[in-house]
Amino acid sequence: MSMNVDEISNVVLLFSNPAWKGTGTVPNTLIRNVTDSSLGYSSVVAGNVTVLASRYASTTNGDIQGLLYIPDLPAGSDCLSDVSEYVSSRAVRKADLPPTNFNLIAIAPWVTPECTRAFLASARTDPLRAFIFYRPSNSIHKPPPPSSSVWNLNDEGRWKTQNKFPILAVSGAYGQELMDQLGLYSGDLSEVPNGTDISAVYNADIEDYVRIWTRITVSEPSNLPNIWVFFLIIIGVFLAVIGGTSLLMHFAQRRRRIWLRRRVEQGEINLEGMGIKRLTVPPAEIDKFPLFTYDYKPPDLESLPTSPTSPRSTRTRSSRPRGTSMLDSPLPISVNGLDSPFASSHLATNHQPTCAICLEPYENRATIIRELPCGHIFHPDCIDEFLSECSSLCPLCKACMLPRGYCPPITNAMVRRERAIHKLRDRIEVDDVDDDDSPKGRMHSWRSNVMKNWLPAKNNDMQSRAGTIELRSAAAALADAARADHERTPSPGTDSGIRARARRRMRELAGTEMDDDEHGLPRWQRIRHRIFPGF
Structure with missing residues (x-):
């Protein structure tokens, strides 16, 4: 011994x-x-x-x-x-x-x-x-x-x-x-x-x-260390484990931020569309969206053709200098209109008589409009303010207006939310697969295939008629909404009343604020997220 x-x-x-x-x-x-x-x-x-x-x-x-x-x-x-x-x-x-x-x-x-x-x-x-x-x-x-x-x-x-x-x-x-x-x-x-x-x-x-x-x-030297030395050893081991785990999580989270940034830059993920972060479009990119003079004469709704390839309306492209007002004298007319691969609905974009933000109707061959890549048109003042201050999504179809290759700073909170949405989506898809295994799901799939493949001509005719009805319904809905909003506005005829109604509509179209930060969390949870960003 x-x-x-x-x-x-x-x-x-x-x-x-x-x-x-x-x-x-x-x-x-x-x-x-x-x-x-x-x-x-x-x-x-x-x-x-x-x-x-x-x-x-x-x-x-x-x-x-x-x-x-x-x-x-x-x-x-x-x-x-x-x-x-x-x-x-x-x-x-x-x-x-x-x-x-x-x-x-x-x-x-x-x-x-x-x-x-x-x-x-x-x-x-x-x-x-x-x-x-x-x-x-x-x-x-x-x-x-x-x-x-x-x-x-x-x-x-x-x-x-x-x-x-x-x-x-x-x-x-x-x-x-x-x-x-x-x-x-x-x-x-x-x-x-x-x-x-x-x-x-x-x-x-x-x-x-x-x-x-x-x-x-x-x-005899003690086989067991002094009680304080023992506690110090335990604390040292504990801190070493915490430090090592934190470093590994920070490294893994950094890789995830890089991966998410690449996917956003490639257009695979729409952060705002997924409810992850409120974004805005840089003013320089908004100026790249074309300006037109509104030019649309709605045909007689009873004489609309049954073919879904009805003629599109024409807008006049603006050739005015950048420094002039958008409501100056009428501009030359261009045949380039909403023929854009981003347009998701021809029926929805062919007839847009009213700005969806301020609910003011367009004046034929007089009103200046700005067309988004998705095909929807708005007053330039309305859509420029909306995209630069409220949201980067189209107010109507929620398509992303950010340029390809652009990505905001990616945070750990954004990575955690994207992963949570991805897991939730996988779970929903698994549930849908399980539901398809039921007799009802199989019958529904069979019926959908028959309706889509067996009666194409009938479907085209039904789509044309549905388009006609949709045009009437959309026009009526827009008129009712404009009428109701005018009634709520104290001075609807004044510019201040119109702008106030437009800003209120911007907030409504943008939706509620997204919880893209951690200010609402308790202090101990914010500290935990800083130390262990992967949790």
Whole structure:
């Protein structure tokens, strides 16, 4: 197991000499801790110890204690001469310790790998609790870490696991100090420092002796981190997950914005038509829509041809300068009219006697009109204001008037709404497919095919008659609407009354405002959308 060394402390203990009792069978007895009276050596070192090996480091209340000594080397060993410079001949050996079974702590200089292995082998036969090494020097710094090459014994690290006691390293200065004191406190009271005073104070026999007692305070590193560190780790992991998820969502949303922008520029998606965002047409694009002089003489409704390819009306194209008023003198007539591929209904665009915005009738060969790509015509003042301020869609057929390749700034909210509409459309299409599987759906499809393919001539005739009826109904509806709106306007004959009615109609035709932003959402939802734009 691993451990940490908090401190190493040393004191001097006074032991009785069994020979003084007159018998060799009486055990040694501990008389007193001499250090308490400042007559003996004491030292403490804290935080300057390296744990080289901590196997089998069992402790009692967090302390490893024992009498300090130096293990014996084999007689005739070359290491005796190698360490003689650092080890006093009077240093305490095992034979100098009390014959009782006290725990021991060894100390030795780390000189050569061979001598270190010899010291460890000798200590393995003793009741050892720990081994303290030091590299001979005057260094007061903490020894190198266990992974350093200075602790290599050329046995591939086996020495760290084959010994049943922890192995520590202290600084060279402190280790040499312990070795010197071990040589001073090796004899009886007649040979140790302050021996006479110790004998007088403690009433000890001169043949009694003192030895150094070492205590190593250790602690086991906690397997679980501090509670605050644990919380910080959890918070860090949580923030890392949130940050990573947010980055991925922002990246994905950016790809979706690019994809939606391309589809809008290619004309595949009408943002305003899908209710995603209110848009307006740039004035420069509105000026590109042609101007005409209204020229239409409705034929007798009873004599309309039955063929759906009835002659179209003619409008006069404006050739006036851009700076002149649109209601100036009549302009030359052009045969180019509503023959546009954008026109969705010939019957709807052939007869347009009234502006659908201001509900004022056109005056034949006098009123200036602007034709949209879809084929519908309006007063220039009305449609220009409507397209530039209210909506980019035709007031009647809701066709998009934005130029191809134009796209407003795409936001994450627009992407979310487009995806929601796409999913809803897929769901509706799936429901329609399921409904077609029913007997009623199959019968309806069969009947529709028969009516469309089996009776084409009859269908054409019915369409012509329906067109006639539609023309009458449209004219009547427009007249009724104009009459009702005139009644609601205080001064219908004045220009201000007409413009007020036109602006009110613009708001009605444009529809309600679209919720194309997030201002109406609670604050926490807006923050969530900024952090996780994909939700």
